[in-house]
Amino acid sequence: MAFDAEKEITSLWRAFHGVQDDQRRTFYQWRQAALELLGDKADPMEVADKAWEVIGIDTAKSYFPRTNLSKPNWLQSLASNIVATWMMRGAKIHMEKGENDNEVFIIWDRCPYPTTAKSYGASMEEDLAGCNRGLEVIVEQLAAFTNKKLKIETTKAIPKGEGACVRRLWVEE
Amino acid sequence: MKSKYFDEWRAKYETMPGAKKYPHVFSPITIGKLEIPCRIKYAATEDNLNTHDGYITKEDIAYMAARAKGVAGGICTMQGVTTDELKMGQGYKGQACAADRKFLPGLTEMANAIKEQKAVSNYQLMHCGRVGGHWAKKAEGPSAVPQRLRLFEPVEEMSHARILECIDQHAFSAELGVEAGFEIMEISGIVGYLLSNYLNTYTNRRTDEYGGDTVEKRFKFVGDIIRKVKAAIPEDMPLIIRLCAWEQLDDVNGNTMEESLKTYLMANEAGCDSISITVGWQESTVPVISRDVDQGSWLWVPKKAKEFGLKAPVSMAYRLFKAEMADKAIADGVIDYWENCRPQIADPLMPLKFLEGREEDIRWCVACNVCLARLFRDAPMTCYINPTCAHESQPDWYPENVHTDDPKSIWVVGAGVAGLEAAWTAAERGHKVTVFDKNAEAGGTLLDARQAPYNDYELYDVTTHFGLAQCQKRGVEFKYNTEVTADMIADELPDAVVIATGAEYSKPAAWEGENIISLHEAINDLKPVGDNVVVWGNKKPAIGCALALAKKGKKVTIVGEEKTTGKDINPSFRWRYAIFLAQNGVKVYSDATIKEIGDGEAIVRYYDGVKFPVKADTIVYAERVSNNALKEACQENGIEFRLIGDAATPRGVSGAVHDGYKTGLRI
Structure with a gap:
């Protein structure tokens, strides 16, 4: 039976990207709905903060079953989960080891969120604050789950025009 | 009534080769009661050169004066003015405004600038309708029909009171144009602008007296504007209207062609002395003016309008660049006068060059529409092929105005677009220029590119023929089949080298194989x-x-x-x-x-x-990489050099033209 691998793979790939695009749009459509309902009281930064808090908590839950502190590279494994999540959201992202097992860097070479944010009138400040909040919440949740002093900081950000987002994830001694 | 310079131009045409070659283009025509010495019209286009609040700038006046000179006694139209100060009608960042007397000095200066070139000045009213609202961030129209293109603002339905106000605003702006000294009045109702919105079934869903299920009913707004404007201008001032003959909006249930043609008869009946025929909307998905559309493709449209019973003189632009084509169309009675826009963005003097028999000096438009792309992205007008476009107010942008006191022996290596452009501009300034090319003919990369379909050969024809003609007129020496080497440069030590060696096709080193x-x-x-x-x-x-x-x-x-x-x-x-x-x-x-x-x-x-x-x-x-191998030879020998076109970085034709021109201007 003839099997056209090019057709099969590219069809799936296109559909996958369509879903990613739709997922981002849905996020901003809900944001718009919230802002319109709030009317004059609306503060987009507050709405973004709350939305990413909800996302962060939910995302962290999906990491718990995969967390295994008995492995020496558990922090890298955790970072891999974050990489996989943002890859599914359409980012081009990778992880780099830090100076020791207690430090990793997550690097977003490309992220579609700022572009989508712009098309829905969201500021870059809001876009960055939202993403930072989501990651902070994930890390807070994981810190509570693992009883480790997990920390995350953003050292570079695409929405600031710095070409990439770089986040340092580490365990405080 | 003869236009002011009618007799002077008619006498001049007698002595000019172009008038003999294109007797119909250079024959007189009467529009309304005004006699025009020839059948040439520069059509209005926005250029984004004016201030954001609608005042005309010296840059815009210089831009228009150049086009006015080019029409050789014909009609020159300034960009359409918006008629309301709330800017609902403003479709472009730098669109001129005529909503208040404060704009009169600029408009007067514009009319004078056109008339100083002995052209017939035409003034256009243009409310952009659903293409408008650039600054207001909302557009207005007969009905609040959502935009097909994200580029445009959301549309608000005009109230009955607003309609009446809008009609009055058109009349006021028309009066201002008359006071400014313009000689012809024109109303724009094309491509999705307000008047066309009222005519169209797709955008006009009103059920009051300004809408309806027949084009006769939907014409009311247009008819009211025509009558009000007609009443506001002198009785002997011609009134032209631009209307679409074929919207190409069948996919959204737009007007049929018959409905559109009916609007011509109604406009004529309402008081318009001439119709400028157009095709397509900005929302339509069919191309009308891009390079892939063959020259003369749309001549069947005015023919059809005449067969439909239109008696008023008609003009048309739209891929009609060549004088011989326009001359024949006039001779055949298909059009009555020749309108052009994009070609005179590329070469403001194009019709004049036809008249003077200098066709080899015409810088032809390549119909790339970068001019339009710029306008819709809020950038000032520019031209892919004409480096002087929108620099008309800067004399030092022209090589004839910046002669060198220090003539140099310049080698231009590469007879592609960039090289030819650098060569002739440098020669014009007084340098001694020699062009080398390893091939037996000029053209560079375009020798390959011209073989692509969809009229890409025009890119080669336009740039290479123009460049060669300009070089030959200025005594540039050509050495074909000659590959310039580092040794040649070291041996002969020219004063300066322009490296226009283009780019080479490149593949990853690991790729090997016959295929x-x-x-x-x-x-x-x-x-x-x-x-x-x-x-x-x-x-x-x-x-x-x-x-x-x-x-x-x-x-x-x-x-x-x-x-x-x-x-x-x-x-x-x-x-x-x-x-x-x-x-x-x-x-x-x-x-x-x-x-x-x-x-x-x-x-x-x-x-x-x-x-x-x-x-x-x-x-x-x-994929291409720059071929800049001669750079080191120049550096080692202390020779002034310029790296231009694809040799600097692989780009399109425009980069080559602009690089070459500016290099020739400055070296």
Whole structure:
């Protein structure tokens, strides 16, 4: 039976990207709905903060079953989960080891969120604050789950025009 | 009544070769009661050169004066003025305004600038309707029909009171134009602007007296404006209207052609002395003025309008660049006068050059529509092919005004677009210029590019023929079949070298095999090309090559690293290529690389790591790298040099033209 691998793979790939695009749009459509309902009281930064808090908590839950502190590279494994999540959201992202097992860097070479944010009138400040909040919440949740002093900081950000987002994830001694 | 310079121009035409060659173009015409010495009209276009609040600038006046000089006694139309100060009608960042007397001095200066060139000044009223609201961030129209294109603002339905106010505003702006001293009045109702919105079934869904199920009912707004404007201008002032004959909006249930043609008769009946015929809307998906549309393609439209019973004189622009074509159309009674716009953006003096018999000096428009792309992206007008466009107010932008006190012996290496442009401008300034090329003819990269379909040969014709003619007139010496080497430079030590050696097709070093060939080899049939072809690269050269191969029956796939295929093509033309590729069955994988080349297939890898096989008997590499090998030789010998065109960085034709011109101007 003839099997056209090019057709099969590219069809799936296109559909996958369509879903990613739709997922981002849905996020901003809900944001718009919230802002319109709030009317004059609306503060987009507050709405973004709350939305990413909800996302962060939910995302962290999906990491718990995969967390295994008995492995020496558990922090890298955790970072891999974050990489996989943002890859599914359409980012081009990778992880780099830090100076020791207690430090990793997550690097977003490309992220579609700022572009989508712009098309829905969201500021870059809001876009960055939202993403930072989501990651902070994930890390807070994981810190509570693992009883480790997990920390995350953003050292570079695409929405600031710095070409990439770089986040340092580490365990405080 | 004769226009002011009628007799002077008629006498002048007697002595000019163009008037004999194109007797119909250079014959007089009467529009309304005004006699015009020839049948040439520069059509209005926005240029974004005015202030954001609608005041006319010296840059815009200089831009228009150049076009007025070019019409050789014909009609010259300033850009359409918006008629309301709330800017609901303003479709472009720098559109002029005529909503208040405070704008009168600028308008007067504009009318005078046109008349000083002995042209007949035409003033246009243009409320942009659903294309408007640039600053207001909302547009207005007969009905709140959502925009098809994201580029435009949301539309608000005009109230009855607003309609009446809008009609009065048109009349007021018309009065201002008269007071400013314009000689012809024109109303624009084309491409999706307000008047056309009222005529159209798709955009006018009103049920009051300004809407209805027949075009006669929907014409009321247009008719009211015509009558009000007519009443506001002197009885002997001609009134022209621009209306669309074929909207090409069948896909959204727009007007039929018959309905549109009826509007011509009604406009004439309401008081318009002449009709400017147009085709298409900005929202339509059919191209009308891009290069792929053949010259003269739309002449059947005015013919049809006349057959429909239109008696008033008609004009038309739209891919009608050549005087011989216009002359024949006038002789055949298809049009009554020749209108042009884009060609005079590319060369403001085009009609004058026809008159003077200097056709080889015409810088032809390549119908790329970068001028439009700029306007819709809030940038000042520019031209792909004309480096002086929008610099008319700067005398030192012209080589004849910046003669050198220090004539140099200049070598221009490469007779492509950039080299030719640098050569003639430098020679014009008084330098002694020699052009070298390793090939037997001029043209450089365009010798390959001209073989792409959809009239891409025009790119070569326009730039190379123009450049050669200008060089020859200025005594530039040519040495073909001569490859300039570092030794030649060291031996002969010219004062300056312009390195215009273009770019070379390039492939990754690891790629080896008989089936891996360059674009040059593929497009010129220098090596065999299999049935399944992968073209490596997704910029314009690759697209042209892919289309040429697809036309030969090959199954072609483009793979390229750019996120957007055709990123080097301006957005107003890129969509055409996307359609051509689809129509010719060319698959495109952007943001991708060729990971591996195997037996009869290539493994393509997307940016995110997904890999898949593509059938490939032949791989054609169309990526380019600059050929700037002579740079070091110049540096080592302390010779002034300029690196231009693709030799600086591979780009499109426009980069080459502009680089070359500016280099010749400054060296």
